[in-house]
Amino acid sequence: MPFCEVRCAYCDFNTYAGLQALMPAYVRALCREVEMIGESAPEKLAVHTVFFGGGTPSLLPVSAVKRILDTVAAAFELLPDCELTLEANPGTVDFEQLAGLHAAGINRISFGVQSANAHELKLLDRLHTFAQAQTAVHNARRAGFARLSLDVMFGLPYQTMAEWQHTLHAVLALNPDHLSVYALILEHGTPMQAAVTNGQLPLPDSDLAADMYEWASSLLAQHGWHQYEISNWARPQTAPESPMQQCRHNLQYWRNLPYLGFGAGAHGFAGGARYSNALAPQAFIKRMQAAQPRPFPASPACVQRTEVSAAVEMNDTLLMGMRLTDEGVSAKTFEARFGTSLDAQFGGKLRALQDRGLVDWTPERARITPGGRLLANMVFTEFI
Ligand code: SF4
Structure with a gap:
């Protein structure tokens, strides 16, 4: 709105x-x-x-x-x-x-x-x-x-x-x-x-x-x-x-799970793609009046659509999941979703962040430490 x-x-x-x-x-x-x-x-x-x-x-x-x-x-x-x-x-x-x-x-x-x-x-x-x-x-x-x-x-x-x-x-x-x-x-x-x-x-x-x-x-x-x-x-x-x-x-975003965005400037992530709509309300209205259907999940208001590769989706899952101070990124959930382990994909980065005291990494999960929360952007940039 x-x-x-x-x-x-x-x-x-x-x-x-x-x-x-x-x-x-x-x-x-x-x-x-x-x-x-x-x-x-x-x-x-x-x-x-x-x-x-x-x-x-x-x-x-x-x-x-x-x-x-x-x-x-x-x-x-x-x-x-x-x-x-x-x-x-x-x-x-x-x-x-x-x-x-x-x-x-x-x-x-x-x-x-x-x-x-x-x-x-x-x-x-x-x-x-x-x-x-x-x-x-x-x-x-x-x-x-x-x-x-x-x-x-x-x-x-x-x-x-x-x-x-x-x-x-x-x-x-x-x-x-x-x-x-x-x-x-x-x-x-x-x-x-x-x-x-x-x-x-x-x-x-x-x-x-x-x-x-x-x-x-x-x-x-x-x-x-x-x-x-x-x-x-x-x-x-x-x-x-x-x-x-x-x-x-918001847990849906932080778990990097699908969501649909509607309206001017809205963003969505569904059907393997990220998309965003025209920013100005006038442009949004005009585009929706022209209404030619587009393939899911986009509408005529969509101005950008990017297919999300598995590598990007894995990075995004770490980037968002590190915001979840308690849950973090579960090793089991990650492996079930991507068919590869946290260790295989991010072992080097997670070990380096753990050595700096920014991330706590156990066999169950990786999550940001209380000290890491103050330097969270340093953690996030590792996964961009
Ligand atoms: S201008 Fe921004 S911060 Fe202020 S009420 Fe509107 S959305 Fe909220």
Whole structure:
């Protein structure tokens, strides 16, 4: 959903402010794409997660979310325990909308809170206040959402350890089920990166950011949270029958398993190919109006398609799997999938990373060490 009310200073996502008038045509084009890809699939595909990401999907009217979900349910087989997530900005949703989304079938909501400090929200150009985030969480629970995730950021310009600690404590007090904790990345071409380059903002201190990450990891562990990915934590299950709190949708990416992407700028990996769609919503709509079917998994909106060789797929499996701090890459699963062992393919690299203390490699699995998490890009580049 590549629509936002304003562009945040640090954001380099494929999203656009001021184009909301396009939304009805965009939703029509999106539904058409879902139908076409469903029709071109070799069989009716079973779907265990659907994720509305953005952008700001919470700008969509509930009726549009419902229409998209109905289209997905007709084109694919939605499994009975399907995880249906929608990303929301705390300032863009009220109780009625949240209740409507829940009634439409969305069963997991993810709020971009980012900070509990007013001056940091302003620095990031976020439109909401922390009080609005608190209200949104309260309303989501009232509306029936049993699965609630919050995003927070650290390593901001000027941010002190005490300010970061305040944010994390305040966010934990909201009693979420899942937390995504991201270091700010100064992406090329963003206003924030320009401000740092021009000297208007200080470069965030990377050693302090590392301390913030380690402090957060240890606080969350003390509170019984389960870190399952470099930036993601799940609240432990309160009862065996309560839902697993890991984001099942994102686990699919990190396990390098197939997924379909729909909409402007969406990426997918299915049928042995990676593909991506036209970036601009206008271009996406136009391409979908021209609608000539294409071979699965592409639609007329697809602008790039690359067949994935076995060698690339193996590299990608290591690259993504190293993000999974607990699960890592299972030796058994790898061998069953590729017909060759982790040792045969990556023994030299894994041994070198283990010697540097970045990777823990046992006969069962290879996974990143706590120290390696701070230098994760050094690990990932080995597999690109
Ligand atoms: S709300 Fe999210 S997607 Fe939209 S501009 Fe801000 S960070 Fe980017």
